[in-house]
Amino acid sequence: MSKFRFSDLLLKGKIFCQFFFAGSRLRQEDFPPRIVEHPSDLIVSKGEPATLNCKAEGRPTPTIEWYKGGERVETDKDDPRSHRMLLPSGSLFFLRIVHGRKSRPDEGVYVCVARNYLGEAVSHNASLEVASK
Template sequence: MRSPRITEHPTDMTVARNDPVTLKCSADGTPAPTIEWYRDGELIISSNGNGHKSGSNSHRVMLPGGDLFFFRVVHGRKESDAGVYWCLARNPQGSSRSRNATLTVACKSYKEKNVDGKLETLLCMFFDWTVALLITGGMNTLTPSGGSSQPVGMEKGNPWVATNNHFNETR
């Protein structure tokens, strides 16, 4: 009889929205431990069948060895897989918790029907900014909280580009 020990910890991952990803976790112990996965402190899935699943059509499953596999990473206003994950190995002798792993979802900003002159706030985790977008009839300007020279999205095939900490749609 031996208490569980995590032998492979999950690692931080950045993945594009709708792409698959695997968070690793393996453990040993006697008897063999069950594995539980947590996101932001909430149990999401367990090898013994407990935990929250989105029905039989869940976009994530636990593999036989304990890894957490996402068929596609979800990131939207109502649901997102982004967060801090860890696994917990448990048997009658005790439990062992893995290190934290942050899953970051690379995304484009959300596009909705905008009203001229209305201030919109967009969040894109890939660039780690919250930006404000003022919709004006012609040129749209994005002002990031951090300021960088990275494109931040596409509008009808035209990329947003940075100039002096302002993001402008190219036409």
């Protein structure tokens, strides 16, 4: 077993620390998504536009998907005729709120999910209600 002097350890520690800190300045680490802006509950009139906000950060930049009642929400990225748009920020924009006697496709509880290869983050629930006249 070889003997180390305190000065050897100190020197090795300095080299390690300088290398570690210099390396961390040169490249930034990937990290899993986290939600930085959660959506809020909304009450909207039928036919009016609405936006459910969601912002996430992560590296690489996470993809955002929206779910309503456990089902993925179809947006203009899936169907260009959709009245729902996924904005570059991750927010869900409704051109107009659809609400009928038998069908209420926009009313419900929504969550946004941010994903990258390191994991996923789920927002708080947000309710979208259609105002009664």
